[in-house]
Amino acid sequence: MYEVYSEPPGDQPATAAHKPGVKPAGLVLNKGQRGQNYDGAVVRNGDVSYWWHARGGFPPRRPSLPGPAEADVCIVGAGFTGLWTAWYLKRAEPGLRVVVLEAAFAGFGASGRNGGWVMAALPGSRERYARGPRGRAGVLDMQRQLQRTVDEIGAFCQAEGIDAHYVKGGSLSVATTVAQRERLRETVRADRAWGLDEADVRYLEPAELEERILIPNGHGGTYTPHCARVQPARLVAGLAAAAERAGVQIYEATPVTAIEPRRACTVFGDVTAKHVLRATEGFTARLPGLRRELLPVNSSMIVTEPLGDDVWRDIGWSGFETLGDEAHVYIYAQRTADGRIAIGGRGVPYRFGSGVDHRGTTQPETARALARSLRALLPQVGPARTEHAWCGVLGAPRDWCATVTLDETTGLGWAGGYTGHGVAASNLAGRTLADLVLGHATPRTELPWVFHRARRWEPEPARWLSVRGLYSAYRLADRLEGSPSGRTSLIARAADIIAGSP
Numbered sequence: 001m002y003e004v005y006s007e008p009p010g011d012q013p014a015t016a017a018h019k020p021g022v023k024p025a026g027l028v029l030n031k032g033q034r035g036q037n038y039d040g041a042v043v044r045n046g047d048v049s050y051w052w053h054a055r056g057g058f059p060p061r062r063p064s065l066p067g068p069a070e071a072d073v074c075i076v077g078a079g080f081t082g083l084w085t086a087w088y089l090k091r092a093e094p095g096l097r098v099v100v101l102e103a104a105f106a107g108f109g110a111s112g113r114n115g116g117w118v119m120a121a122l123p124g125s126r127e128r129y130a131r132g133p134r135g136r137a138g139v140l141d142m143q144r145q146l147q148r149t150v151d152e153i154g155a156f157c158q159a160e161g162i163d164a165h166y167v168k169g170g171s172l173s174v175a176t177t178v179a180q181r182e183r184l185r186e187t188v189r190a191d192r193a194w195g196l197d198e199a200d201v202r203y204l205e206p207a208e209l210e211e212r213i214l215i216p217n218g219h220g221g222t223y224t225p226h227c228a229r230v231q232p233a234r235l236v237a238g239l240a241a242a243a244e245r246a247g248v249q250i251y252e253a254t255p256v257t258a259i260e261p262r263r264a265c266t267v268f269g270d271v272t273a274k275h276v277l278r279a280t281e282g283f284t285a286r287l288p289g290l291r292r293e294l295l296p297v298n299s300s301m302i303v304t305e306p307l308g309d310d311v312w313r314d315i316g317w318s319g320f321e322t323l324g325d326e327a328h329v330y331i332y333a334q335r336t337a338d339g340r341i342a343i344g345g346r347g348v349p350y351r352f353g354s355g356v357d358h359r360g361t362t363q364p365e366t367a368r369a370l371a372r373s374l375r376a377l378l379p380q381v382g383p384a385r386t387e388h389a390w391c392g393v394l395g396a397p398r399d400w401c402a403t404v405t406l407d408e409t410t411g412l413g414w415a416g417g418y419t420g421h422g423v424a425a426s427n428l429a430g431r432t433l434a435d436l437v438l439g440h441a442t443p444r445t446e447l448p449w450v451f452h453r454a455r456r457w458e459p460e461p462a463r464w465l466s467v468r469g470l471y472s473a474y475r476l477a478d479r480l481e482g483s484p485s486g487r488t489s490l491i492a493r494a495a496d497i498i499a500g501s502p
C-alpha cells in the first residue's frame with residue numbers, strides 16, 4: 001500500500017561556493033583524484049529523493065478527500081502528468097471543477113525523483129509512431145512540439161515565479177568506446193534522415209567535446225540544444241502550488257482503489273466526474289485490471305557531496321548541459337545548482353510482479369555501481385562522497401511508445417508510458433489531454449501518440465524473466481564493447497529486436 005510521509009528530512013541543503021569550471025589545457029590526475037580514496041559508502045539512502053532534501057523538506061501535507069464528491073474532471077495522480085493536465089484545464093476554463101487525488105503527496109513519484117532532464121527526445125520509437133495516419137510528418141511534428149515544450153516549461157517557471165534551477169544548456173551524449181562512438185554517428189545520420197538538422201543535433205569530435213567537458217576517455221559525442229536542467233522537486237512542488245492558485249483542488253494521502261466509468265473510488269468515498277483521467281505512470285500496475293499495461297521500470301540515482309572549485313576546473317562543464325553516455329545500460333547526469341553531480345542509471349531494472357520501491361530506497365550495490373560509473377566517466381571527482389542514493393519507477397508500455405488518450409463513451413482517459421523521457425513529454429501530454437477533455441481540435445491532438453494503443457505485457461513469470469534476460473544481455477554487450485573491435489555487439493542487436501526496439 002501507499003505510505004504517507006509527514007516527517008521533514010533531517011538535513012538542510014548543503015551549499016557550495018563554486019564558480020563554473022574552466023577546462024584546463026591538459027589534465028594529470030593525482031592519486032586522490034583517481035578515486036583510490038573513495039570508500040563506496042552512501043550517507044543516505046531513500047527518503048524519496050535527494051531533490052526533496054535539497055529543497056528543504058516535503059511541503060506541508062494537503063488534506064485527504066473529506067468524503068464523496070462531484071467534479072467536472074477528476075485526475076488520479078499528482079505527478080507532472082496529472083498536475084500539468086489540471087493546470088492547463090483550469091487556465092483554459094477557470095470555471096471547471098478539477099480535483100486531483102494523490103495516494104501520497106504531490107511529487108512523490110518519478111516527478112520528484114528524476115534526473116532533471118527537460119528533454120525534447122521522443123518518448124518511443126519513431127518508426128512505430130510513423131505507422132500512424134500522419135506517417136513521418138507526424139513524427140517530425142511531435143519532435144518540434146517537444147522542442148518547444150522545453151521552452152514552455154522555462155517560460156512557465158518564469159511566469160509563476162518558480163525557481164526550479166532551470167538552465168537550458170542543451171545535452172551531451174558522450175562515447176567512451178569505439179562502438180559507442182559509431183552508434184552516436186549512426187544516431188546523427190538517423191536524425192538527419194528524420195528531418196532534424198545541424199541546429200538540432202551535431203556530432204562533436206573529441207577536441208570539441210573537451211571544450212565543454214573533460215571526459216578523459218571521451219571518444220567524441222553529440223550535442224543538442226533542446227534540453228534544460230531542472231531540480232525536479234522544486235519544479236513539481238512549484239507546479240502543484242501554481243495549480244492550486246489556479247483553483248485546482250488537490251487531495252493527498254488519498255489512494256484511488258479503482259477507476260470506473262465517470263468514477264474514482266477511494267476509502268473516503270467516490271469522486272464522480274464527467275471525465276476521470278489516470279496519471280499514475282509507473283504505479284499503474286497496482287490498480288485493478290491494469291496489471292499488465294505499463295511495466296514499472298526502476299531507475300536509481302546518486303548525488304555526490306559538493307565538489308570543490310579545483311575539481312570543477314578539472315572537469316569543465318560550465319555550460320550545465322545534461323550528460324549521458326551511449327552504453328546499452330546507460331547513465332544520465334546533471335551538474336546541480338549546488339555544485340554536485342547527480343547521476344542515474346538502471347540497477348535492478350524490474351521487480352517481480354510489477355513491484356515498486358519502498359520510500360525510494362535502492363540497493364546499496366546499485367549505489368556503489370553508479371559511483372563506479374561516475375568515476376569511470378569523470379575520475380576527477382576523486383574521493384567525493386556519495387551523499388544520497390534513491391530510486392523510482394517509470395512506466396514502460398509493451399511497445400515503448402507513450403500514449404495520450406480519452407474515451408468519451410466512458411469518460412476515461414490517461415497519459416503516460418514515457419519510458420524515462422517524461423519530464424518534458426508530460427507537459428505536452430498534459431496540454432493534449434486538456435485539449436481532448438475540452439473537445440478542442442489543436443495541432444497537439446493530431447500527434448501520433450494520441451489514441452495510440454500498445455498490447456499488454458506478458459503475465460509473470462515471463463515478464464520478469466524477459467526483462468532480466470534483456471538487461472543481462474545489454475550488460476554483457478557493454479563489457480564486450482570495451483574491446484577495440486569498434487562494433488556494436490551482436491548480443492545488443494539481438495536484445496533490441498527482442499525488446500521491440502526499431
Ligand SMILES: Cc1cc2nc3c(=O)[nH]c(=O)nc-3n(C[C@H](O)[C@H](O)[C@H](O)COP(=O)(O)OP(=O)(O)OC[C@H]3O[C@@H](n4cnc5c(N)ncnc54)[C@H](O)[C@@H]3O)c2cc1C
Binds near residue numbers: 079282391418
Ligand atoms: C530515477 C528516475 C530518473 C528519471 N529521469 C528522467 C529525466 O531526467 N528526464 C525525463 O524526461 N524523464 C525522467 N524520468 C521519467 C520521468 O520522471 C517520468 O516519466 C515522469 O515524472 C512521469 O510523471 P507522471 O506524473 O506521469 O508520473 P509520477 O511522477 O510517477 O506520478 C504518478 C503519481 O500518481 C500517484 N498514484 C499512483 N497510483 C495512485 C493511486 N492509485 N491513487 C492515487 N494516486 C496514485 C503516485 O503516488 C504519484 O505521485 C526518470 C524517472 C526516474 C524514476
